[in-house]
Amino acid sequence: MNLFNDIRALVIRSLEDMAAEGTLPAGLDLSAVAVEPPRDAAHGDMATNAAMVLAKPAGMQPRAIAEALAARLLADSRVTLAEVAGPGFLNLRLAPGVWQGLVGAVLTAGAGYGRSTLGAGQKVNVEFVSANPTGPMHVGHVRGAVFGDALAALLGFAGYDVTREYYINDGGAQVDVLARSAYERYREAHGLEPEIREGLYPGDYLIPVGEALKAKYGASLLDKPETDWLVPVREFATTAMMAMIREDLATLGVRMDVYSSEKALYGTGRIEAAIDRLRGMGLIYEGVLEPPKGKVPDDWEPREQTLFRSTAHGDDVDRPVKKSDGAWTYFAPDIAYHWDKVERGFDQLIDVLGADHGGYVKRMKAVVTALSNGRVPLDVKLIQLVKLFKNGEPFKMSKRAGTFVTLRDVVEQAGAEVTRFVMLTRKNDAALDFDFDKVLEQSKDNPVFYVQYAHARVCSVLRKAREAGIACDDATLAAADLARLDHPAELELIRRLAEWPRLIEIAARGHEPHRVAFYLYDLASDLHGHWNRGNEETSLRFVQEGEVETSQAKIALARAVAVVISAGLGILGVTPAEEMR
RNA sequence: GACCCCGUAGCUCAGGGGAUAGAGCGGCCGCCUCCUAAGCGGCAGGUCGAUGGUUCGAAUCCAUCCGGGGUCGCCA
Incomplete structure (x- = not known):
């Protein structure tokens, strides 16, 4: 039930009738014809731009089209008034009974009022949050989580078949850092002094993980070389972190349909297969990148790498898929992951990322375009920062010191529902001020x-x-x-x-x-x-x-x-x- | 240097190529014997960053500048 669509259908049918009887030329493109609420209610209930849009292609005066259209629309019992106004708008008044x-x-219709068939059952994948499994979710993740979840709900309401998906970044160096951090807490659980060196995660949240490691492994991992304990501790810690993240998401009322693991792509040949597929398209080559102009990194030196020719699909430079030591970059499994999404039959992909990933957008779009032969559009929604305030004063957070504001801090203070609503009162690409006091204020x-x-x-x-x-x-x-x-x-x-x-x-x-x-x-x-x-x-x-x-x-x-x-x-x-x- | 985002009222922000550019806050003036005044109404306040272009029509699309933020091989 969409009255605007109903009346637009009436307008289109009338225009087609006019074409059939010769009042309008045949074969006009009617796609730009719109029926909208007028800016000023005094103009009427609805307005159509049909006459202005069609005047040029039809070779007619807007007024002539509008008047002929008005006469036809008035024959419908729903339309009580149709008058030409302004540069060629046709303003319509509908019978009170319609309203x-x-x-x-x-x-x-109840809760179903407003549901749309717009999506026509198309499969859409919304990937969001995808926080590294190295700690609890912090406030920076909250907005992305809320945005992605609401977007998914919106698309579902609009008739799309939506999958909510989380990509677990459990394959890179950061989970090794997690393992080393957890290992120190494991030593701490045994009464030893933990050595939280620079670069490790200092947060208290790993203390219970250390305890749990002790419960599981006893003293068997103590005084062993890292090569012995890294893999099991990493496994254990990432599992623990993901359990925590799932709880965090549940606190916010977010439920994922699918969790995909980066690590699970390694050793299966799927990364290689994805890269090979791109190579078959002539999009992979060995080469040396130009140093970035302007700000050159201090330790820059030219090196040959395996590169993806993302410039073939709109990127500014080609992007490395392998590091100089031959290991995959983060980009490579992500290529395989997006290919997997394409292969799973999605008609549309949406990635919800932090704004600091803006530089990643073009290469990702290039990948999806190439791997789907242009069939699947990828829309990347970049989520801007949330600035926390309390009593109008900026609320500081510092991840390095381990004192960052967590999702739970936010939800405990503001409540999940308030948090969700407030996070959606700004466009995704505009920064958002979140004041703990204001969001709880009971006023207009x-x-x-x-x-x-x-x-x-x-x-x-x-x-x-x-x-x-x-x-x-x-x-x-x-x-x-x-x-x-x-x-x-x-x-x-x-x-x-x-x-x-x-x-x-x-x-x-x-x-x-x-x-x-x-x-x-x-x-x-x-x-x-x-x-x-x-x-x-x-x-x-x-x-x-x-x-x-x-x-x-x-x-x-x-x-x-x-x-x-x-x-x-x-x-x-x-x-x-x-x-x- | 390149790329991305932002620039609209004093402040915070809406505005899918349409008519006289909107809302909230702040300021000023009003509205409770009455379903919740935790609310509502009115007034004041604008060269939509700038200049060109496309169009019947541009805050909106394109180009070039200016200003603010972000990102920039071997992190993810």
Whole structure:
């Protein structure tokens, strides 16, 4: 149920009819024809740009097209007014019954209102978080986790078949560092002084891992060379870290469908196979890179490496897949991993990465383009920094000192739901200020509270109505005499509800879950405004003393608002509040 | 030096090529005998960083500059 799509379909059909009867030339491209809410509500309910878009290709005056189109649209019972305005807009007014009927449709569809078939069941893989398994998740990971999870939910709502996936970076040098760090804690568990050298992970979170190693291995790993204990300790520690990370994610309300391991790609021949495939395309060669201009690293010296010709697909320089010592770079298993995703049949890949990985985007896109023969698009969403504040003062964190702010710190202080909502009140590529005090403030300055309050107000109305003996289940409300919703303020609120399915499609197409948060804020604002109008105009209050049928119609509207807020919060991973106390 | 992101009201930010560019905060003025005033309404505040270009139409797309941030072979 998307009224804008319905009316657009009507416009398109009318244009095709006009072409068939010769009013318009045949074979026009109608893809740019749009039906949108006008900027100014005084212009009408909906506006189409058809006449302006088609004027040139049709070789006609915009006005002539608009007028002919208007005449046709008026033949439809839903359209009550169609007038040409401005440079050639066709402004439409719809019959009140169309809007009133929407309230019933929302209540009938319930949580499904706004669901779209846009995705047409296409398989989309959203890879997000992918934090190194070397410690607990910190605040920097939180935003990516929330963003990825909400994006996945949004795409699911828009009709895509979504897989949430975590790529475990358990194959590189950092997990060896983890193993050495854990080994020191193991020694500590045996009463020895741990040597947390420069470069090791100093965090306390490894102390229980050391204890657990002692419980499992006793003293058998003490005084052994690293070559003896590195592999088992690494295995043990990464498993422990991943268990911790899964718990962290659960704390935030994030659940992955698939965990993929980098390490599992080694020794299977899949990295080699992926590189060979690229080699077969002429995209792998041995060569020496130019030193970067401007800022040359101190220890730069030209070396021959195995390179991927990413410049063939839009990158700026070719990228090494092997280090000078012959080992794979991080890039190589990632190539194999993305190939694996392509092979698993995904129609679209999305990687959610920290903004500091921006330099990685072009080569990754080049890989996916090459390995899928251009079939699979990869969209990389870069997540900007979160700056923490407390009482307006910057909140410092330092990973090196082991005193970084963890995901759990954030969730314990702010709560998972508040954290999720606030993290989505900015576009992914804009930095975000997160103030522990502000996000918990119970006032309209706090968008989480503001939206929750709107939902709670509707719940309050329903409680009052039930106390007054008015039946308020959704089925009854949907069948109410909705024609009684004839006040301009009521119709305005309904128009906002009508935008919800459209908003979903726009947000899904752009991979922009923040739009949902902004929409909910606007909807909540409309509800609060309407509520207060009831102070002066008592006929606008939802519960009308002694008038059951009118009350039911008005309550149906309130309930429809709550249904949409609830659905929107659901996408963001937030539970709607029944009351604010 | 190259690449990526950002630049919109005093501040924080929205704005899928459309009409007179919006919201919140801050400032000023109002609204509770009344379903939650934890709220609402109004006023003031803009050369959309700059200059060109594409277009019937540009904050939006392209180019070039300016300013801020990030990244830049053998880390992941």
